[in-house]
Amino acid sequence: MTSAAFAGNRDNFCYRHPDRQSFVLCQRCLRTICPECQTPAAVGVICPECLAEQRGAASPAQRTAERRWGRRRSGTVAAAYDTRPLMTYGIIAVTVVAYLIEWATGSLQGWFANLLAFNSVFVDPVHGAFEPWRLLTVLLIHSSILHIGLNMLALWMIGRSLEPLVGRWRFLVLYLIAGLGGSVAVALIAPGTWVVGASGAIFGLFGALLVIGRHIGADIAGIAIVIGINLAFPFVVALLSGGSSGISWQAHVGGLITGAAVGLVYARTRSVRRRGLQVGLLIAVTVVLLALLAVPVLVYR
Secondary structure: OEOOHHHOOHHOOOOOOOOEEEOEEOOOOOOOOHHHOOOOOOOOOHHHHHHHHHHHHOOOHHHHHHHOOOOOOOOOOOOOOOOOOOOHHHHHHHHHHHHHHHHHHHHHOOOHHHHHOOOOOHHHHOOEOOOOHHHHHHHHHOHHHHHHHHHHHHHHHHHHHHHHHHHHHHHHHHHHHHHHHHHHHHHHHHOOOOOOOOOHHHHHHHHHHHHHEEEEEEEOOHHHHHHHHHHHHHHHHHHHOOOOOOHHHHHHHHHHHHHHHHHHHHHHHOOHHHHHHHHHHHHHHHHHHHHHHHHHHHHHH
């Protein structure tokens, strides 16, 4: 479902297929194009008209090279663009392989999980060992089959919608920065606590989808309700059980806020001419997160 503002804004739909929503622009003419109309270029994608114009302006040598390298061994022309969320599938595959290694080496008590799980003491060079890779490798470790199953199901469901909107590599950057934000939040709010799982990154995808959806005028009420239910779930479980829920709500909140920030960067810098600004802002978000890690060191010294 979409709002009236969304439906009335033609910039949110492919110019060749007015019924298809998209968040991707042709890098040359800056018109919105759906996955079917996208052809990979040196940077970004281009629309069919710009592709035809580019080919028309090519020299004979360039056209010969294009014919040579643009065909498969069988002689058929290669597909212009693969619309499958391959980065989502890749993240799921890597996470599942990591879980199998974790299971084979003793689950959470094994050396593999102990090497990759996160605790703020490992980013405190004053009081503990300095192993910063744990900020991100925690995304690969899960406490049970149910844990990884639910996280990967959520990743698959969100990735199918979000990855085509922002692009594969932006999706990966979003996932990693959101996961970093979740780990930083744990270090700030619950120092000394062991955490595992990709929930921080998953909530970051939720946050980005919420912001981007709002920016393009989509109906985000459903997304907001899902986020609210998932944020409240750990507290409800703790209340009903009379103790801790065992769920790191800190990582959820940190990932959600960070993902929303990255989503805002993507939404505000979607044009090609702002690509440099986009990269700079993403670096700035990462630097701020890393700088925040100094807070627990100073407070709990």
